[in-house]
Amino acid sequence: MSHQTGASTNMSILVVGSVAFDSVSTPFGKADEALGGSATYFSTSASFFTEVRLVAVVGSDFPDEHIKKLSGRGIDVAGLKKVPGKTFRWKGRYDYDLNCAHTLETHLNFFSSFDPVLPEAYKETPFVFLANIDPELQISVLDQVKKPRFVACDTMNFWIEGKPDALKRLLQRVDLVVINEAEAREFAGASSLVKAARIIQGYGPKTLIIKRGEYGAMMFHEGEVFHAPAYPLEEIFDPTGAGDTFAGGLMGHLAATQDLSGHNLRRAIVFGSVMASFNVEAFSLERLDTLTKKEIRLRFSEFKRLTHFEEM
């Protein structure tokens, strides 16, 4: 695992996504208007590995202390635009099946008219993560990056159903797609994940990672399948942000090591799973706030023991 300090610009990651307020209730408690959003989880997670450049928009109600917290982690917030109006808000509930979020309210506010313009210094970022936003916005950000080395994106059923053509145009320009199991099936129109993976890879991306919540993650890459389990936690307090925290650890490790081989992609998925396993131990970003690199290394080794067996 590399260290953020001294990360060179060819290890940088650009992320575009949401910075938001989340109100979440789970069987274990609740959080009101806590810091959340895909870009927040992603950049916090990736900041343990390398330098991150954030592109997002917030309203005038967004407190400076949150921005200071992000920049305090070494996250470049030059691309975080503050505009008049209210910050994006999401309100959700999880029941005992923590794999399934029930959205109670979504206030997109001005987020729908978000037209991201990259700061000049961001335009040569080698690693790009397009979090789950309108695929047309994802394309517009990608258009502004000069020759990115590795581009990954997330998406969701809302865009699969609403903007399938834009999504397919995006996928032609993406190296890696990270997507939920149910969404992979829906997007491909196939119940078999092996078939679904082949169909989605046919749209362009060389690598597909399917997130399966408490069942872990699967990667399809160059004819190989890799399976990483989820960490067996006693309790999952709040699954909000797990997918973006996973992607942050994954991209963070890839950027920090500059190694895009299949072997290193496997390790990157395990680092992603490690980061997600910590994130769900508490509400909002509470657990990542206190996390140390030593804890990350230890849990990585525990993941090794979790799946290791010797051949005869």
Place this chain on the structure above:
Amino acid sequence: MSHQTGASTNMSILVVGSVAFDSVSTPFGKADEALGGSATYFSTSASFFTEVRLVAVVGSDFPDEHIKKLSGRGIDVAGLKKVPGKTFRWKGRYDYDLNCAHTLETHLNFFSSFDPVLPEAYKETPFVFLANIDPELQISVLDQVKKPRFVACDTMNFWIEGKPDALKRLLQRVDLVVINEAEAREFAGASSLVKAARIIQGYGPKTLIIKRGEYGAMMFHEGEVFHAPAYPLEEIFDPTGAGDTFAGGLMGHLAATQDLSGHNLRRAIVFGSVMASFNVEAFSLERLDTLTKKEIRLRFSEFKRLTHFEEM
């Protein structure tokens, strides 16, 4: 992997369970009155590894060719009792969610009054598998075995709800429980699998294996957790018997190697997963009928590649 030929009696496995006719429909086709039953799947699967002794009951309508088929695999059928009446029948349907069987009809027939008496030669069998039948029958079989070395059992929601006390009495005498994920949660009254495992282990068994269908299997053993994925198949034609085929490969490997260490339990789970992955490729026992030891070894290696990653 050891070979069945020349297996000594201290490598033998006794299995008690059902030998039945299954009528199954899935999105891929259907089978009518095909050979099935937990003891059939288990013993066929285990017969690739070691000697198996079968305890079950069938009706006078049960064709001799089925019995010849089992004994042709080296399975000892001295404990397969034929009585007047009709053989146990199960009729089920799987929709696209192949993790969930919909039972359409169950004809227990005389199976409910089954009172197994072990042939004398069976009473010193070192490995015992009590497939999913009435826990009182499981206890009655176990009572007849002298000092078994390793005892494993399966069970289901029907007995968890109907005979919890008998089940708990059984568990005090069992080394390993193999149980479905939903049933583990129901039995323990806990949604967290880590908690559920601790509660069930508290009833007696040192080792617990939780079957998660297409998500693989988890083992809880001496404070460690091991996770084995399912094999990523293009299509699952018929999941009937997957759990018993899994248990057959698992117990077969343990008995053949005579090694009950945690390391070997991990390998045994992978052999179980290998056997189950073949079984679901076709209806009834069709795939196991043509399976070779070479195919088993090859898929075992594929499972290794499926989860392998190198530490930094």
